Amino acid sequence: MPLYPICQAQDFHMERVQGTNASEVPMKRFTETLQSIAPFMLSFNILTVGLTVSFLGLSAEAKSSPTLPQPKSFSFSYKSPGQEPFKITVQSPNYDSAFRLAAKECYKSLSNGQYPGESRGLAMIDICANPK
Numbered sequence: 001m002p003l004y005p006i007c008q009a010q011d012f013h014m015e016r017v018q019g020t021n022a023s024e025v026p027m028k029r030f031t032e033t034l035q036s037i038a039p040f041m042l043s044f045n046i047l048t049v050g051l052t053v054s055f056l057g058l059s060a061e062a063k064s065s066p067t068l069p070q071p072k073s074f075s076f077s078y079k080s081p082g083q084e085p086f087k088i089t090v091q092s093p094n095y096d097s098a099f100r101l102a103a104k105e106c107y108k109s110l111s112n113g114q115y116p117g118e119s120r121g122l123a124m125i126d127i128c129a130n131p132k
Contacts, residue, residue, distance in 0.1 A: 074098035
């Protein structure tokens with residue numbers, strides 16, 4: 001009668017080995033089995049890693065495929081009362097962002113980086129929000 005129920009399996013039987021403990025025999029068989037399938041496990045792991053890397057590479061390429069629109073040049077003309085009209089040119093991918101950048105630049109140039117006061121500031125915002 002075998003010592004362990006698992007040892008009753010047909011291909012995993014218990015042997016009496018001189019000088020070994022009965023519990024060492026199943027572990028020895030298990031180790032031998034692992035060593036025999038180790039090359040196949042390694043191949044499987046390499047295949048799994050290769051497929052994962054390929055998939056990640058393809059998904060990264062798919063995400064990076066869409067190109068960003070190239071910046072275009074937009075020009076805006078402004079006219080302030082009592083001053084000559086001036087022009088601001090900005091590089092931007094679309095008209096809306098170009099309009100915002102030009103309006104900020106217009107305000108900076110009219111205020112010279114200083115607080116203009118409420119009424120003058122509102123007049124400058126009106127000028128910069130309505131290019132000619």
